[in-house]
Amino acid sequence: MKPSRIVITGVGLTAPNGSSLAEFRANLLAGVAGIERKEIRYMGSQLAGVCHFDALKHQKKKEVRVGTRAGSISVYCAREAIADSGLNWDAVAKDRVGIYIGCTEHGNVETENEVHNISKFNYDTKFWSHYHNPRTVANNPAGEASLNLGVTGPAYTIGAACAAGNMGLVHATQMLRLGEVDLALCGGVSESIHTFGIFAGFKSQNALATHDDPLKASRPFDKARNGIVISEGGALYTLERLDDARARGAKIYGEIAGYHVNSDASDYVLPNPTRQAECVHAAIRRAGLTPSDIHIVNTHATATPLGDIQECEAIRAVFGEGCPDTHINNTKSYIGHCMGAAGALELAGNLPSFDDLVVHPTINVDDLDPLCALPGLVLNHPRKVAKVDTILNNSFGMLGINSTLIVKRFVP
Amino acid sequence: MTKDECKKVVLDIIADIAPDEDLGNVKPEVRLRDQLQLDSMDFLDIVMELRKRHGIEVPEKDYQQLASLDSCAEYLTPKFDALAGKS
Numbered sequence: 001m002k003p004s005r006i007v008i009t010g011v012g013l014t015a016p017n018g019s020s021l022a023e024f025r026a027n028l029l030a031g032v033a034g035i036e037r038k039e040i041r042y043m044g045s046q047l048a049g050v051c052h053f054d055a056l057k058h059q060k061k062k063e064v065r066v067g068t069r070a071g072s073i074s075v076y077c078a079r080e081a082i083a084d085s086g087l088n089w090d091a092v093a094k095d096r097v098g099i100y101i102g103c104t105e106h107g108n109v110e111t112e113n114e115v116h117n118i119s120k121f122n123y124d125t126k127f128w129s130h131y132h133n134p135r136t137v138a139n140n141p142a143g144e145a146s147l148n149l150g151v152t153g154p155a156y157t158i159g160a161a162c163a164a165g166n167m168g169l170v171h172a173t174q175m176l177r178l179g180e181v182d183l184a185l186c187g188g189v190s191e192s193i194h195t196f197g198i199f200a201g202f203k204s205q206n207a208l209a210t211h212d213d214p215l216k217a218s219r220p221f222d223k224a225r226n227g228i229v230i231s232e233g234g235a236l237y238t239l240e241r242l243d244d245a246r247a248r249g250a251k252i253y254g255e256i257a258g259y260h261v262n263s264d265a266s267d268y269v270l271p272n273p274t275r276q277a278e279c280v281h282a283a284i285r286r287a288g289l290t291p292s293d294i295h296i297v298n299t300h301a302t303a304t305p306l307g308d309i310q311e312c313e314a315i316r317a318v319f320g321e322g323c324p325d326t327h328i329n330n331t332k333s334y335i336g337h338c339m340g341a342a343g344a345l346e347l348a349g350n351l352p353s354f355d356d357l358v359v360h361p362t363i364n365v366d367d368l369d370p371l372c373a374l375p376g377l378v379l380n381h382p383r384k385v386a387k388v389d390t391i392l393n394n395s396f397g398m399l400g401i402n403s404t405l406i407v408k409r410f411v412p
Numbered sequence: 413m414t415k416d417e418c419k420k421v422v423l424d425i426i427a428d429i430a431p432d433e434d435l436g437n438v439k440p441e442v443r444l445r446d447q448l449q450l451d452s453m454d455f456l457d458i459v460m461e462l463r464k465r466h467g468i469e470v471p472e473k474d475y476q477q478l479a480s481l482d483s484c485a486e487y488l489t490p491k492f493d494a495l496a497g498k499s
Contacts, residue, residue, distance in 0.1 A: 061431035062431055065431060127460070127463065130457075131453065
């Protein structure tokens with residue numbers, strides 16, 4: 001039996017340069033980045049991608065106070081996706097809704113906050129918050145969304161380092177096809193700019209970007225790139241089986257065409273281009289396509305000196321020189337690395353290409369690294385193209401997890 | 413500390429932990445949970461904030477003393493006075 005066709009019917013997001021798909025896309029086409037300086041505990045001023053959505057649009061003040069930043073991002077994105085989908089939410093069977101949210105990490109923020117809190121009380125643990133456990137459990141971001149939305153179906157997170165955003169959509173597709181749920185809210189979120197540990201960890205790895213101009217700090221593929229800009233953000237989608245979406249006359253952004261997830265099994269932090277290429281190849285095969293059928297490749301490249309070269313090596317191995325209709329871009333050059341949200345956000349920024357046939361560029365490339373000079377790379381200016389029927393989105397993460405997701409133009 | 417001042421201390425804490433609530437018409441003799449959206453975690457917040465802000469300890473066996481503003485004042489005012497006396 002052929003698996004059910006799964007379609008995207010709603011998008012809700014918050015990025016450092018936009019808190020709706022329309023605003024985000026407009027800024028991607030206008031070359032508007034969203035990086036600023038932020039005071040980080042123990043570390044002083046650091047570069048970060050900060051989201052400026054209104055948490056109180058969908059949460060009470062008490063929910064914001066009791067919950068986590070990742071929870072707020074999840075609630076905002078989920079509510080915005082539902083509104084965008086046109087679903088009559090009151091009529092939706094809440095026990096048939098699944099919430100699947102990818103996260104790079106969760107719990108660091110609140111643990112650091114509590115350690116800092118008790119440091120003011122001579123480390124007496126009687127001052128440790130009773131909210132610590134509900135805030136730090138790994139399912140917190142999905143759980144807060146279920147509480148806010150009254151969803152009684154499965155709601156949990158998927159830990160997959162920086163491959164997690166894609167994983168939310170992949171897992172949702174699988175659950176819809178298995179008939180476990182009828183509607184999925186899925187994607188990824190990140191609150192990582194609120195934990196000094198992530199900044200300090202990347203700094204100790206010599207992988208934290210520095211630049212006098214925050215807007216130019218995230219520069220994948222540029223010779224002068226010097227590391228990651230850490231960002232927060234989120235993107236959640238409504239996914240449905242095609243029959244359900246059509247029955248209600250839903251707007252359809254695109255169809256899940258293929259995906260693949262694999263592991264490097266080679267290093268804690270260093271990427272493995274061979275496994276990355278295998279992941280991309282396998283996703284293309286599952287989609288029933290060939291590399292030359294892919295029109296946009298959204299790269300994972302985070303602007304580390306080595307990581308970008310290795311991903312380019314993987315892409316070169318798959319697409320070679322023989323894919324003239326394949327255009328390659330990168331979204332982190334605008335918004336930094338949104339960690340667990342990265343894959344989901346970066347896909348969202350490219351979805352409008354199905355309609356406007358414009359590929360957003362990779363910005364901040366003043367001096368292209370020859371080792372990253374892929375054919376089809378779209379640099380600094382948007383490119384109007386003849387055809388966008390497929391978008392391939394790469395997201396890779398630590399401990400060697402790779403995810404590739406392909407979305408195709410919806411054709412009835 | 414007067415009992416009214418004590419009630420004000422408790423209300424200030426509740427204003428922070430239940431920021432969506434209108435505290436203008438809280439009836440001092442009525443149980444707080446019967447007139448405000450407060451759950452058991454919120455009461456733990458009141459206990460925690462009394463500890464953090466004022467150095468007041470409320471043992472678990474006495475939590476019921478925090479049921480209403482009047483009972484809070486009855487129970488907490490001597491504790492505040494004792495602390496003031498110490499200093």
